[in-house]
Amino acid sequence: MRIYQTDGYRDMSRKTANIISAQIILKPDCVLGLATGSTPVGTYDQLVEWYQKGDLDFSEVRTVNLDEYKGLDHENDQSYYYFMHRHLFDRVNIRPENIHIPNGKAENDAEECEAYDRLIRQLGGIDLQLLGLGHNGHIGFNEPSDTFARTTHLVDLQLSTIEANKRFFSSIDLVPRQAYTMGIGTILQAKKILIAVSGKDKAEIVRRAFFGPVTASVPASILQLHPDVTLVADEDALSLSGDSIG
Numbered sequence: 001m002r003i004y005q006t007d008g009y010r011d012m013s014r015k016t017a018n019i020i021s022a023q024i025i026l027k028p029d030c031v032l033g034l035a036t037g038s039t040p041v042g043t044y045d046q047l048v049e050w051y052q053k054g055d056l057d058f059s060e061v062r063t064v065n066l067d068e069y070k071g072l073d074h075e076n077d078q079s080y081y082y083f084m085h086r087h088l089f090d091r092v093n094i095r096p097e098n099i100h101i102p103n104g105k106a107e108n109d110a111e112e113c114e115a116y117d118r119l120i121r122q123l124g125g126i127d128l129q130l131l132g133l134g135h136n137g138h139i140g141f142n143e144p145s146d147t148f149a150r151t152t153h154l155v156d157l158q159l160s161t162i163e164a165n166k167r168f169f170s171s172i173d174l175v176p177r178q179a180y181t182m183g184i185g186t187i188l189q190a191k192k193i194l195i196a197v198s199g200k201d202k203a204e205i206v207r208r209a210f211f212g213p214v215t216a217s218v219p220a221s222i223l224q225l226h227p228d229v230t231l232v233a234d235e236d237a238l239s240l241s242g243d244s245i246g
């Protein structure tokens, strides 16, 4: 695992955007796996800025998002569909047909999940997967568990995740209880993985996930076994991992 320690959130966002931008320049029709949450917002802003300057072209880029809340439609401003359009897709020249996000309103859960994995295979797999890190070590919406889920599936969100995400909703009762997420197996099949983390509140989970044992009770810990992972984290997020990174 390569680790870049950055000087705060802005620097983390710039570094993360730099790596994504390099991927797009090297392979203009690459498949990007994308993430939501507050962490990648600055990354997306930076990519948009470079696009506006004429330094980046999204016209051939294809994207697959990690996850989506079950039950929220595209117009719902808390859906990940809405989030991605607001922070990135509506601001760059990506083609709508090249954007893929699990359908929160799918009628058949199993079919939706199977179709999503099939789609990723048909696209030729993910070249670069961007990830954030949940406070309980989740990636996408793969919550701590006894086993690592392989494929895209429907999950029951843990109370701690519902609590963490309630800040985006007007009331906790409106936070969906379930979500579709790529499985750990789906994520691990990405050729490269880029994980961005910022803030003191993530320091403990960063230490456990990347410098502790690999365990399904900390889903992100499995990334230690992937051959091409880059962690971009600010000094606060790495503040409890000092001895491990030297």
Ligand code: GLP
Pocket (backbone or CB within 6 Å): 035, 036, 037, 038, 039, 040, 066, 067, 131, 132, 133, 134, 135, 139, 140, 141, 161, 165
């Ligand atoms: C959500 C998303 C994850 C994200 C996590 C952390 O649960 N499903 O993909 O990584 O939140 O979010 P944040 O970056 O806001 O801390």
